[in-house]
Amino acid sequence: MDSAFWKNKKVLITGHTGFKGSWLSLWLQTKGVNTIGYSPSPPTKPSLFEIANVSDGMISITGDVRDLDHLKSIIAEHKPEIVIHMAAQSLVRYSYNNPAETYSTNIMGTMNVLEAARCSDVVRVVVNITSDKCYENREWLWGYRENEAMGGHDPYSSSKGCAELITSAYRRSYFSDDNLPGHGVAVATARAGNVVGGGDWAADRLIPDIMNAIMEKNPVIIRYPNAIRPWQHVLEPLCGYIDLAEELWHYGNEFAGAWNFGPNDEDARSVSWVADRLTNLWGDGASWKTDSIQQPHEATYLKLDCSKAKSLLGWSPKLDLTTNLQWIVEWYRAYLQKKDMRRVTEAEIVQYEKLF
Numbered sequence: 001m002d003s004a005f006w007k008n009k010k011v012l013i014t015g016h017t018g019f020k021g022s023w024l025s026l027w028l029q030t031k032g033v034n035t036i037g038y039s040p041s042p043p044t045k046p047s048l049f050e051i052a053n054v055s056d057g058m059i060s061i062t063g064d065v066r067d068l069d070h071l072k073s074i075i076a077e078h079k080p081e082i083v084i085h086m087a088a089q090s091l092v093r094y095s096y097n098n099p100a101e102t103y104s105t106n107i108m109g110t111m112n113v114l115e116a117a118r119c120s121d122v123v124r125v126v127v128n129i130t131s132d133k134c135y136e137n138r139e140w141l142w143g144y145r146e147n148e149a150m151g152g153h154d155p156y157s158s159s160k161g162c163a164e165l166i167t168s169a170y171r172r173s174y175f176s177d178d179n180l181p182g183h184g185v186a187v188a189t190a191r192a193g194n195v196v197g198g199g200d201w202a203a204d205r206l207i208p209d210i211m212n213a214i215m216e217k218n219p220v221i222i223r224y225p226n227a228i229r230p231w232q233h234v235l236e237p238l239c240g241y242i243d244l245a246e247e248l249w250h251y252g253n254e255f256a257g258a259w260n261f262g263p264n265d266e267d268a269r270s271v272s273w274v275a276d277r278l279t280n281l282w283g284d285g286a287s288w289k290t291d292s293i294q295q296p297h298e299a300t301y302l303k304l305d306c307s308k309a310k311s312l313l314g315w316s317p318k319l320d321l322t323t324n325l326q327w328i329v330e331w332y333r334a335y336l337q338k339k340d341m342r343r344v345t346e347a348e349i350v351q352y353e354k355l356f
Contacts, residue, residue: 001242001353005249007032012080014038014065014113015087016058019200020129022048023234024084024241026342027349029057036078038063038071039087048199051335052342065109071116079122082245085113086129088160093204095156106159107166114170117185125248126187127241132230132262132304133157134164134191143265143305146191146258164189164258177253186248186256192237193230193262193304196324198331199345200234206271210278210288211332220279220288225272228301230262232317233324235352237261240315247313255312262304267321277322281329318355327351 011028015021016037028035035058042049049055059078063070065087075083088106089095095102110128117123135144136151150165152158171187196207206222206229213220240261247255279286309315319327327348334344 001031001239002246003031005246006242008034009082010034010036010078010080011082011084012036012038012075012078014083014085014109016054016060017042017047017049018086018090019048019197019202020195020234020238021086022052022054022199023197023345023349024086024238025054025058026052026345027235027238027242030346030349035059036074036080037061038065038074040064044201044203046201048201048341048345052199052345054342056342065112066104068112068115071112072119075116075120075123081122082125082127082249083113083117083123084127084129084241084245085110088129089156090131091202091204092133092154092156095154095159099155102155103159103162106156107162110163111166111170114167114187117187118170118174123185125245126185127245127248128163128167128187128189129241130163130167130189130191131157131160132191132193132260132302134160135302136161137302139301140303141301143262143303144260145305146260146308171256175253175256186252188244188248188256189258190237190241190244191258191260191304192240193232193302195234195237196231196328197234198328198335198348199341206274207278207328210275211328214279214282214286215332215336217285220275220286221291222271222275222288223291225270225275225290227271228268228303229271230268230303231274231321231324232261232263232267233319233327233352235349236263236317236319240309240313243313243315259309259313260304260306261309261315262306263317263321265303267317267324268303269321274321274325277325278329281325318352
């Protein structure tokens with residue numbers, strides 16, 4: 001991150017009350033960014049947004065990306081130069097029970113952000129955060145590259161594939177090289193793997209499930225012990241999004257398109273491996289067992305090829321998975337000890353920056 005570049009920039013983050021959005025909001029605040037958030041109320045209770053007092057250093061607006069007119073009015077009022085679109089229904093299991101909400105938020109919400117940017121005369125960069133699950137998963141042993149086919153078995157995954165296709169269509173139709181002098185907007189998408197870290201309380205996600213059970217001194221119930229995921233600390237892809245936004249600002253459509261941000265190959269580990277490490281790190285009798293109830297389909301194997309980001313952005317993961325899990329345990333211990341979680345979270349950001 002180029003601190004001088006970001007100081008006093010106006011940045012709109014949709015989904016700023018969520019887990020990733022809260023981390024990004026805090027990070028940008030530490031760099032003197034004029035941060036504007038647009039999102040419904042925090043999706044969980046407790047939430048990182050509330051316990052770390054994320055709203056204290058930013059303009060926080062309650063809104064829904066499905067409301068195009070409201071979104072346009074917010075952009076017209078606050079005049080953000082950079083938009084990072086993170087608002088989404090982000091849970092696979094929830095999407096099975098709530099497909100209409102999932103599709104309307106992830107598809108129409110994405111279209112509305114792009115449409116609002118198209119109608120703005122101040123937005124210069126849009127980074128649309130999708131997911132590694134946007135790919136048509138063929139259970140390959142190698143990582144998916146940015147030019148692989150979109151797909152998705154479940155409503156969440158397919159909605160993210162659709163969000164990618166919509167972004168590509170808008171980029172070709174309205175934000176192309178040929179029309180760049182007319183619109184001045186550079187648009188990219190970013191696909192990350194399984195993002196983990198302190199402050200996540202989302203339902204049906206591995207780390208929150210494990211940490212909640214541990215803190216309540218209950219056995220951890222694991223649904224898919226053999227599933228392999230590309231685990232990465234939340235700050236890793238956020239760093240990639242920030243780097244990408246900088247390059248889009250400086251070089252426009254040279255950096256438009258899709259980008260993968262995932263961990264190194266050795267950190268694509270099974271759910272059981274992660275559960276073993278976390279329960280051992282916590283100690284105090286923490287344990288886990290496999291859920292005996294039949295579960296809806298989720299992909300067993302999914303890995304990203306991040307050669308493009310490494311070669312062209314100079315981005316690469318800095319935290320190995322073992323250190324990542326240690327940081328998570330330390331964060332939740334601090335939470336149990338009722339420490340100032342804004343200071344704890346900001347200190348972790350500083351610690352991460354020292355790795356560069």
